[in-house]
Structure formats: C-alpha cells, structure tokens
Amino acid sequence: MARAATTSDAFNAVAEPRRREILEYLAQGERPVGELVARLGMEQPSVSKHLKVLHKVGLVRVRRHGRQMLYQANPDGIRPLYEWTQTFERLWAHQLLRVKERAEHKAREHN
Amino acid sequence: MARAATTSDAFNAVAEPRRREILEYLAQGERPVGELVARLGMEQPSVSKHLKVLHKVGLVRVRRHGRQMLYQANPDGIRPLYEWTQTFERLWAHQLLRVKERAEHKAREHN
DNA sequence: TTAATATATTCCCATATAGGAATATGTCAA
DNA sequence: TTGACATATTCCTATATGGGAATATATTAA
Numbered sequence: 001m002a003r004a005a006t007t008s009d010a011f012n013a014v015a016e017p018r019r020r021e022i023l024e025y026l027a028q029g030e031r032p033v034g035e036l037v038a039r040l041g042m043e044q045p046s047v048s049k050h051l052k053v054l055h056k057v058g059l060v061r062v063r064r065h066g067r068q069m070l071y072q073a074n075p076d077g078i079r080p081l082y083e084w085t086q087t088f089e090r091l092w093a094h095q096l097l098r099v100k101e102r103a104e105h106k107a108r109e110h111n
Numbered sequence: 112m113a114r115a116a117t118t119s120d121a122f123n124a125v126a127e128p129r130r131r132e133i134l135e136y137l138a139q140g141e142r143p144v145g146e147l148v149a150r151l152g153m154e155q156p157s158v159s160k161h162l163k164v165l166h167k168v169g170l171v172r173v174r175r176h177g178r179q180m181l182y183q184a185n186p187d188g189i190r191p192l193y194e195w196t197q198t199f200e201r202l203w204a205h206q207l208l209r210v211k212e213r214a215e216h217k218a219r220e221h222n
Numbered sequence: 223t224t225a226a227t228a229t230a231t232t233c234c235c236a237t238a239t240a241g242g243a244a245t246a247t248g249t250c251a252a
Numbered sequence: 253t254t255g256a257c258a259t260a261t262t263c264c265t266a267t268a269t270g271g272g273a274a275t276a277t278a279t280t281a282a
Binding site for chain 1: 114115117122123125126127128131134135138184186189190192193195196197198199200201202203
C-alpha cells in the first residue's frame with residue numbers, strides 16, 4: 001500500500017505546510033483566491049489545487065462572488081486535530097508539575 | 112516535487128493513522144515493541160518501521176532493556192500540533208457564542 | 223460577440239511512501 | 253557455542269503526490 005491520500009482526512013490534508021499557511025490566512029475571514037496568491041507568494045494553480053484538497057476534507061467552504069471564489073476556513077474541520085492532541089494534555093501537565101517541583105526543590109536547597 | 116517525507120515533521124508523521132494509534136497507546140507509559148504488536152494487531156516489522164518514523168521526528172523516546180526496546184511517547188513533540196490548532200480557537204469561541212445567543216433568543220421567545 | 227479577468231484542470235514526472243515477505247542484528251539462556 | 257527470543261532492516265511494488273507549464277472554464281465588461 002502507498003501513503004493515504006491527502007484528501008483522506010484533515011490530518012493528511014494539513015500535513016502539507018502550504019495548506020496550513022492557506023488555512024492560517026483564511027482564519028482572518030473570507031478571501032478570494034487571488035489574494036491568497038498575492039499574499040502567500042504561491043502560483044495560482046498551486047493555490048487552487050491546495051484549496052481543492054482542503055475543500056474535499058471540509059476544512060474550507062466556498063462561495064462564488066462574480067468571477068471570484070471566496071474561500072473561508074471551516075474551523076470545525078480542525079477540531080478533530082485539536083481533540084487528538086488533547087490526548088496528551090495530561091502528560092504536559094505532569095511535565096509542568098515536574099518543572100515546578102524541581103524549581104521548588106532548588107529553592108529549598110538555597111535556603 | 113513529491114509529497115514531503117513522513118519524517119520531515121510531526122504533522123507528516125502523525126498523518127498516518129497507525130502511527131497515531133501507536134502514540135495513543137504509548138501515552139499510557141513506556142512499552143516494549145512486542146506489546147504494541149500484540150495490542151494493536153499490526154505486524155512486527157510494520158510497528159518497527161512506524162516507530163522509526165516517530166523517533167526520527169522526536170515523537171517517541173527509546174531505551175533498551177535486555178532484548179526489549181522500551182518506547183515512550185514524547186508529548187513535547189505533539190505540542191506544535193496542539194499550538195497550531197489553537198490558531199482557530201477564536202473561531203470556535205465565536206461558534207459557541209452563536210449557539211449561546213440562539214439559545215437565549217429561543218428562551219426569550221418562549222416567555 | 224469578443225476581450226479581459228479570475229479560477230480550475232490537465233499533463234508530466236521524480237519521489238517517498240506502507241505493507242508483505244524474507245532476513246539480519248542483537249541479546250539472553252543453557 | 254548454540255538456540256531462542258525481540259526487534260530492526262532490506263527488498264519489492266503500486267500508488268498518490270506537488271510543482272511547473274500549458275490550457276480550459278466561467279464570468280463580467282465593452
């Protein structure tokens with residue numbers, strides 16, 4: 001088997017750095033393709049292809065406005081990623097705790 | 112150009128569902144490869160290969176214990192993902208607000 | 223209509239997969 | 253040493269990719 005398609009889910013879609021840039025930019029609100037091209041310094045066909053992937057996995061919504069296509073981020077699509085990373089929140093807490101304990105230990109040492 | 116290597120960063124490494132499963136399992140603590148094989152129902156070479164990718168991007172740590180290799184999740188490696196998703200937190204807040212407003216509106220209607 | 227603008231699609235290709243099968247390496251026990 | 257156990261590596265192959273270049277489609281304006 002080969003690698004799963006970029007369009008198979010949000011995790012795969014977002015693995016591409018350019019697509020993350022696009023999503024970050026679209027977090028500001030609805031924007032036409034041309035603005036992404038201008039601001040992110042990518043080729044127009046490249047932007048369109050990335051948007052197609054993002055759309056397929058539900059990470060962006062589109063709407064036509066005259067000749068322009070207005071894209072916006074669909075934050076709901078990001079939630080699965082957010083929630084998955086939270087699996088490890090507990091472990092971060094432990095680390096912070098350890099740091100805190102070490103700091104307190106040091107503080108006692110110096111008294 | 113082709114797709115970026117799975118070993119290029121945490122985003123790419125974690126795009127593979129099997130690797131996420133492995134990380135989730137290792138969130139419990141340090142575990143030998145054999146236990147992953149048994150519990151996750153994957154082939155041993157497959158698990159070893161996935162672990163290699165995870166190790167290369169710093170998502171797991173290893174330690175030898177006799178014949179066994181004990182792997183543990185390195186939660187720090189996940190933080191970049193967590194932090195990136197937080198870019199969109201603000202947008203979720205808006206949505207919750209909208210839900211709340213709708214609920215309150217309905218409540219007023221029924222008075 | 224025709225031209226101009228905005229975006230999407232197609233074609234080409236070097237590249238890195240993930241899994242299966244087989245085998246290699248490393249470590250302990252007898 | 254030899255064998256058994258635990259894990260890693262290699263070889264194979266179908267497959268999807270991302271970028272570049274060229275072109276197609278859709279919409280508005282003249």
